[in-house]
Structure formats: structure tokens, C-alpha cells
Amino acid sequence: MRKSPFGLPELRKARRSGAWLLLATFVFSVFVNLLMLTGPLFMLQVYDRVLGSRSEETLLALFILVVILFTLMAFLDFARGRVLARFGARFQSLLDGRVFNAVLKRALFPRDRSEPASGLRDLETLRTLFTSNVMTALFDIPWTPMFIGAIFLFHPWMGWLATFGSATLILITLVNNWLTNAKTLEAQASSLRAQGLAEQVRRSAEVVRAQGMASSVAARWLTLRDTALGQSIKSSDWTGLFSSFSKSSTLLLQSSMLALGAYLVLQGELTAGAMIASSILLGRALAPVQQALGQWAMVQRARGAWTALSELLRSTPEDPDFHRLPTPEANISFAGVTVIPQGARAPVLRGISFYMGAGEALGVIGKSASGKTTLAKTLLGLTKIAAGEVRFGGATLDQYSPDALGAYIGYLPQEVVLFTGSIGENIARMSTEPDQEKVIEAAKRANVHEMILSLPQGYNTLIQGEDGQLSGGQKQRIGLARALYGDPVLLLLDEPNSALDADGSAALNRAVRDFKAANRGVIIMTHRPSAISECDRLLIIENGKIKAEGPRDEVLGAMVSNVHEIRKPIKKVEPQ
Structure with a gap:
């Protein structure tokens, strides 16, 4: 051996x-x-x-x-x-x-x-x-x-x-x-x-x-x-x-x-x-x-x-050397994907197959523990696939280095963690040489620019890890700005409006519209149907399997009773 x-x-x-x-x-x-x-x-x-x-x-x-x-x-x-x-x-x-x-x-x-x-x-x-x-x-x-x-x-x-x-x-x-x-x-x-x-x-x-x-x-x-x-x-x-x-x-x-x-x-x-x-x-x-x-x-x-x-x-062996691929298009395909997390006896995802093209927003709906977060982590390359394959821009995920994949996918997790450093550094993903213009641009797109300016030291305000000086909504909007920082081609949002107020939700919807207009993609994981008002297509997961998938209105009409409330658009917030 x-x-x-x-x-x-x-x-x-x-x-x-x-x-x-x-x-x-x-x-x-x-x-x-x-x-x-x-x-x-x-x-x-x-x-x-x-x-x-x-x-x-x-x-x-x-x-x-x-x-x-x-x-x-x-x-x-x-x-x-x-x-x-x-x-x-x-x-x-x-x-x-x-x-x-x-x-x-x-x-x-x-x-x-x-x-x-x-x-x-x-x-x-x-x-x-x-x-x-x-x-x-x-x-x-x-x-x-x-x-x-x-x-x-x-x-x-x-x-x-x-x-x-x-x-x-x-x-x-x-x-x-x-x-x-x-x-x-x-x-x-x-x-x-x-x-x-x-x-x-x-x-x-x-x-x-x-x-x-x-x-x-x-x-x-x-x-x-x-x-x-x-x-x-x-x-x-x-x-x-x-x-x-x-x-x-x-x-x-x-x-x-x-x-x-x-x-x-x-x-x-x-x-x-x-x-x-x-x-x-x-x-x-x-x-x-x-x-x-x-x-x-x-x-x-x-x-x-x-x-x-x-x-x-x-x-924990070293990652192999990766060939630098060109910036991918925002198309995602899952083909018969089964995921069994380490230590688990049964699969969390079973035979998941779907396709999302560039310029689309896909909403993934399901109850808690249905497999939404595991699907997000699979797309981010954080979990191993037991069967099937996932392709991003035509290439399988294992062809991208973790840093490259993270740069192409703007990710907003359920629980936003801020690191010890300034707010600007957190938005810039703790880069040692942050691009100040891109930091401000991302903050404006997340509708958090004015809030940051109201702090004593603005973007230089120091955050001591989880010191509690920011509210849950403020953290989530800073997390959204961090996801938007740089030039991601795909936005992956896991329960994005769990702590957002009306302005934050409006800013989120505006970011989704901007991504679609730029021929990029958005995937929103949520158990709240009201969070997917800007989505074109829906995918409903139940017990790790796809229960329904298709155009948003068709899926909503078949699966959800309060369709009219969900379709009601959130008031737009003008760019700052």
C-alpha cells in the first residue's frame, strides 16, 4: 500500500x-x-x-x-x-x-x-x-x-x-x-x-x-x-x-x-x-x-x-494545484446529487437534479432541516458528494480552488460572523489590501452605507469579534455587503431576510434584480415563501428530495395558499 x-x-x-x-x-x-x-x-x-x-x-x-x-x-x-x-x-x-x-x-x-x-x-x-x-x-x-x-x-x-x-x-x-x-x-x-x-x-x-x-x-x-x-x-x-x-x-x-x-x-x-x-x-x-x-x-x-x-x-491533505479557469457563467447544474455528511447514517440530500441559467433567480424553499443549507454548502464545495455531480459554469466544483470559488460566489450564511477588524475590512473579506471603492459600492448595494457612516469612525469602526455592538439586522446587512464585495457572478443567500427590516429586504430585492439584469445568478434558501418575490423559478425540498420545481407562479399556485401576498412586491429603495 x-x-x-x-x-x-x-x-x-x-x-x-x-x-x-x-x-x-x-x-x-x-x-x-x-x-x-x-x-x-x-x-x-x-x-x-x-x-x-x-x-x-x-x-x-x-x-x-x-x-x-x-x-x-x-x-x-x-x-x-x-x-x-x-x-x-x-x-x-x-x-x-x-x-x-x-x-x-x-x-x-x-x-x-x-x-x-x-x-x-x-x-x-x-x-x-x-x-x-x-x-x-x-x-x-x-x-x-x-x-x-x-x-x-x-x-x-x-x-x-x-x-x-x-x-x-x-x-x-x-x-x-x-x-x-x-x-x-x-x-x-x-x-x-x-x-x-x-x-x-x-x-x-x-x-x-x-x-x-x-x-x-x-x-x-x-x-x-x-x-x-x-x-x-x-x-x-x-x-x-x-x-x-x-x-x-x-x-x-x-x-x-x-x-x-x-x-x-x-x-x-x-x-x-x-x-x-x-x-x-x-x-x-x-x-x-x-x-x-x-x-x-x-x-x-x-x-x-x-x-x-x-x-x-x-x-487533512493539501489541496491540489488548480488550473486557473476563466470567470464562469452563472449557470448551475445538479445531476443526481446525493450527500451524506460525515458521521451521518442517512443521506441529507437524495438524488437532487436541477438547472439554473444565467440571469435567473432560483428560490429554494423548505422547512427547517429539509436540506437547504446542505444544498448551499454543497454548491460552495464545503461538503463531499457521495453520488452525482455539481457543475458551475460548465466545470465541476473540484476544478476550482476554494479561494476562486469563494470569489465567484457571494455567500450570505444564516448566521453572519464578523471578525476582529474594521467594518471595512469585514466587508472586504478581511483582505490585507482592500479596495476601498468596492467596499463602499458593496455597502451601498446592501443599503448599509448610511448606517456605517453614522458610526463614530465610519468604515474604520473596530469590531471585536462577536462583541454585540451591532444588531442582528446590521450584521446581516454587513454580511450582505461582504457577499456583494468584489465581482461575484452568483449570489447565494441562506435565509437572507431572517433579521432584515423592510429597508434591508428592499435592498436585498434590489441586489437580486441587479444580478439578474447583469446576466448573473441568484439562489435564495429560505423556509419563508415571502422571501422569494424576485425569484423566477422555485425549487421545493422536503426530506432531502425535490418535491416540486418550476416557474415561480406555477409552483406557488400549486403548493402555497397565500400566493397573492407572496407576489406583492416590496417597496423599492433607491440606490444611495
Whole structure:
């Protein structure tokens, strides 16, 4: 079976792209670890040569040399830290866009919409590990045998003691990983569930407060939080146990090394300088192991982040390269389309077939949960088609990139979401370089220009997400302006007049007329027949199937009792 190029291979490729930085870190580490011998050698010379000869000149010369070498070591150690920081930044920058798009794509799946978007946080966790002291410890650990080998040069007994102590600490690290990894991952998962619920409650604070749900959701959140805290404490207890045991074992080992060295000095088999130098070398040999063990929780979090990020990228592959197609005509065709949303057992749309030509307005009527919104999302390419095909301008939807499809289709959803930014930026679809003239033009066509000008800062009025400073009708009209921004050839409106007043509905109808006059198309999803007064044709959906389809008046006459009220035109609003 051919392996997917997404997921783990992408992470490895991003890591390999900075291999030259890791190579530079390795080179710096070679010299840093060699310079680490400065201290033991200085001690050896002081005890065995300077004190014996009582030469102040020799002491001064050695001290000046030590200052120079330690200064060079500090510079090289700083340099490798900066190189690792750039390796981590490079790794993150290569994956930032990919992970962001994967998180956005994953949110389209109903099953994953309620889960917290941890992908970007996982990427940040990996970058933090790559720039932490753990990475420098990993580059230093391979030098542990060199320091132990230097101890062997002084005396085999001391070398074997150092070998036994280092092996013990490494064994402690491995056992720690084996016993605490699962507990750490469980604690992380529980914490993410608690964060997800808290974010949902925060976004729905008004509903929670208005419906008296605060105590209930707080109790649920506290239950999840307590579970996460309990699991975190268990994991921390185990890690702390091993860390404390490791620290005590290191101190005992260093004392044992001094005791053994003193015994050998008394036996005349070792000099006092070699005894002190061996103790320093042992401390240096054990330092990276201790450092890694002390930050083992970070390593485990990074391992979990690596696994989660790999799964996220594997399950949400990149979009293929799209051939840029010319601007399509506003004709839509559904041919035997069946849609089964992810996780659903039965189709929401069953064998939908219809055609809408350019210059027409099609009204799609149906009760709530009849399949109207799913039909809209299918046209927008947001749901996968189980059978059949949808064509826009003669080309199937999968031939358009998501950005191109979004530019050609002006979409007004049922619930308008405004993003943190100015009103003008929201109308311009959060473009970093909005076209001010097109922003104003879209606002006028949505009959919201005067309302925006009445705000303290006009189009520059800052919106802090869902802060509630705008009414539902104002949001919907700004959403309509956003749908009209640019040069869409099709207008797709899902319950467009649910929060509009008479002026807003009139502006909506005027926009529909303008689109038809420009040989463009309009599709209106609604369960209110009164919203389709400007439609030429109607399509009635019931339980995911087409119940009736044809010219508006014929369908209304056959299906609706208050035909005359629906046909009554809404008073027009003159363009501003």
C-alpha cells in the first residue's frame, strides 16, 4: 500500500530543511564540550603543579588562559542557542500556513467542529522544544562517554564508578518515559476537552446567562477540569519522583566519586588534582542527562504534539494545484446529487437534479432541516458528494480552488460572523489590501452605507469579534455587503431576510434584480415563501428530495395558499 505523502512525511521534511542549522549546532557543540575540559584541567594543574611549585607566575598564566577559553566557550554556547532558535522558527514558519489551513479545513467536519483547534498550539509546542535547553542537552549527551573516558585515564575504578552512575541515570530516564508518557497524554487530552467546553461557553455567554445555564455548564467544566488536574497531578507525581531520585542519586554519585578518589590518594594511586578533576568531569558527564530528565514533561508534551500534528496533516491533505479557469457563467447544474455528511447514517440530500441559467433567480424553499443549507454548502464545495455531480459554469466544483470559488460566489450564511477588524475590512473579506471603492459600492448595494457612516469612525469602526455592538439586522446587512464585495457572478443567500427590516429586504430585492439584469445568478434558501418575490423559478425540498420545481407562479399556485401576498412586491429603495 502506498504511503500518504501527508502527515509525518511533511513534519520530517520541515525538520530536514533546517539540517544545516543542526549541523552548525553540532559543530559548535564539539568545541563547547571540548572547552568544558578547561575546568578539570585547570584544577589538575593548580593542585598538582601550582601548589607544588608555589609559582605565582604559573597560576597567573593559567588563569588568563582559563578566562580566554571560558569566554570563547560562552560565545560558542550562545551561538548554538541562537542557531537552534532559528531552526525552531524555520520549522514553524514552514508549517504555519499548512497547519492553519488544516485546522480550518478540519473545522468543516461536524464531528471536529466542537474540538479545540490544537494544531497551532501543537506546532508552537514543537518550536518551544527545538529552542529549549533540552535540545542542547541532546547535543551534549553523546559527549558523556568522552568525559567518562577521561576519568578512566586517571584511574579505572573511578571510570567504572562513573559508568555505573551514568547508566543508572539513563535507565531512570527511560523508565520515567515508559511509566509517565501515557499519563501525560491523558492529562493533555482531558485539558483540551475542558478548554473546548470553556471556549464554547465563552462564545455563547449571552445564551448561557439568559437561559440560566451558568451553574450547569460551570459544573460540567469543573468536572472536566478536575479530571485533567487529577491526571496532571498523577503524571507530575511520577515525574517528580524520578526527578528527585535522579537528583539525589547524582549527589550521592559525586560524593562517592570524591570518597573513592580520596581513598586512592591515600593509597598513593591518585593525585589530589586528579581526584578534583574527576569529580568535575563526572558532573559535566551527568549534566545533560539531568537536564533532559528535569524537563522531561516538555519532551513528553512535544512527543504528543508531534503525533497529534502528524495525524492532523495526514487526515487533512493539501489541496491540489488548480488550473486557473476563466470567470464562469452563472449557470448551475445538479445531476443526481446525493450527500451524506460525515458521521451521518442517512443521506441529507437524495438524488437532487436541477438547472439554473444565467440571469435567473432560483428560490429554494423548505422547512427547517429539509436540506437547504446542505444544498448551499454543497454548491460552495464545503461538503463531499457521495453520488452525482455539481457543475458551475460548465466545470465541476473540484476544478476550482476554494479561494476562486469563494470569489465567484457571494455567500450570505444564516448566521453572519464578523471578525476582529474594521467594518471595512469585514466587508472586504478581511483582505490585507482592500479596495476601498468596492467596499463602499458593496455597502451601498446592501443599503448599509448610511448606517456605517453614522458610526463614530465610519468604515474604520473596530469590531471585536462577536462583541454585540451591532444588531442582528446590521450584521446581516454587513454580511450582505461582504457577499456583494468584489465581482461575484452568483449570489447565494441562506435565509437572507431572517433579521432584515423592510429597508434591508428592499435592498436585498434590489441586489437580486441587479444580478439578474447583469446576466448573473441568484439562489435564495429560505423556509419563508415571502422571501422569494424576485425569484423566477422555485425549487421545493422536503426530506432531502425535490418535491416540486418550476416557474415561480406555477409552483406557488400549486403548493402555497397565500400566493397573492407572496407576489406583492416590496417597496423599492433607491440606490444611495
